[in-house]
Amino acid sequence: MLATMGYITPEITGKFPGYLSPSAGLKFADVPNGLAAISKVPAAGWGQILAYMAFCEVSQDQSAGTPAAAGDFGFKVLTASDPEAKKTKLAAELANGRLAMMAIIGMFFQ
The missing domain is CATH 1.20.5 (Single alpha-helices involved in coiled-coils or other helix-helix interfaces)
Structure with a gap:
């Protein structure tokens, strides 16, 4: 659901001013929405995204004996x-x- 909003919001509100990659001369406004953005983002940017994803996965304590279930953040909306x-x-x-x-x-x- 957030992906849908993340796709629509820049189209309505505009994109951040400034540079996504100053060394490559790439501005946020130069990156299109959708699948076309894959080829525009520099390899170092994808590396940063993957490193952050790995950090988020590793930092989750899902060891044996932990009472919390995966994805249970204590926000009980659907109870x-x-x-x-x-x-x-x-x-x-x-x-x-x-x-x-x-x-x-x-x-x-x-």
């Missing part, structure tokens, strides 16, 4: 005392997630 209401909310969230995935795929190939 309900009624099991049927919880089941309905979870199904709606799943449907919204699937719709957002189809939306971003449509935007990529538009």
